[in-house]
Amino acid sequence: MSTTVVVTPFGVAQQLAAACVLSNISGTIVPIGEFTGIVLSNTDVASGNEAAAAISKLAGKHEVLLLVRSEEQIDAGHYRHGTRESDVPAGLALKNLPDVLEGLLLETVSAHDVEGSIETSSMTKLQASAATMSPGRAAVARTALLWIIVAILAGLVTAFGLALGIGGNTVAWVVAVFGIIVLLFALWRIWSVLGKGAKR
Missing domain, CATH: 1.10.287 (Helix Hairpins)
Structure with a gap:
C-alpha cells in the first residue's frame, strides 16, 4: 500500500473537494501553499495514477502533480488532460513546494490535522454542484x-x-x-x- 498526494492548481480547497465529489474521487483535500491537494491513503500505485488522470481532466489546461510513496520510494509525475506527460524528480518537486507536502507523504503529518482540510465524504453531490457554480x-x-x-x-x-x-x-x-x-x-x-x- 502507499500514500498518494495529487497537487492541483485549484486555489480553493472547497472547489477541489466539489470537483472530486462530483467525479467520485474520495480522499482528504488539503491546502498546500497556493495550491490544493488531495491525499489518498492506503491506495496502490495504480489507483493513484487513475486518480491523478481523472483530476487532471478536471484541471483543464493546467498540470497536476502526482506523488506516490510506496515503501521508501517516491514516484512523481505531471498529468494533463488525463495523461501522464512526464516524470518529475521527487526531490525537486518536494523542494519547490511547502513542507506540509513531504509530511503528508511520509505520514508524519495527518491530512485531517492540516488547517483548512476537507473530507470529500463530508460534502454531498448537491453541495458540490452548488460549490462549482459561478x-x-x-x-x-x-x-x-x-x-x-x-x-x-x-x-x-x-x-x-x-x-x-x-x-x-x-x-x-x-x-x-x-x-x-x-x-x-x-x-x-x-x-x-x-x-x-x-x-x-
Whole structure:
C-alpha cells in the first residue's frame, strides 16, 4: 500500500473537494501553499495514477502533480488532460513546494490535522454542484427556482378555479383564467431564464 498526494492548481480547497465529489474521487483535500491537494491513503500505485488522470481532466489546461510513496520510494509525475506527460524528480518537486507536502507523504503529518482540510465524504453531490457554480449560474438557478414556484402556485389556483367553475361559479372562472395567465407567463419566464443561463 502507499500514500498518494495529487497537487492541483485549484486555489480553493472547497472547489477541489466539489470537483472530486462530483467525479467520485474520495480522499482528504488539503491546502498546500497556493495550491490544493488531495491525499489518498492506503491506495496502490495504480489507483493513484487513475486518480491523478481523472483530476487532471478536471484541471483543464493546467498540470497536476502526482506523488506516490510506496515503501521508501517516491514516484512523481505531471498529468494533463488525463495523461501522464512526464516524470518529475521527487526531490525537486518536494523542494519547490511547502513542507506540509513531504509530511503528508511520509505520514508524519495527518491530512485531517492540516488547517483548512476537507473530507470529500463530508460534502454531498448537491453541495458540490452548488460549490462549482459561478455566481452568474447560481443567480440563474435561483431565479428559475422562483418562477417554478410561481408556476406551481398558478397551476394550483387554475385547478381550484376550474373545479369550482364547473359548478357555474363565475368568480371561479375568473380565478381560473387568471391562474392560466400567470402560469403561462411563469413558464415563459422559466424558459427565458434557463435559455440565457445555458449561454453563460
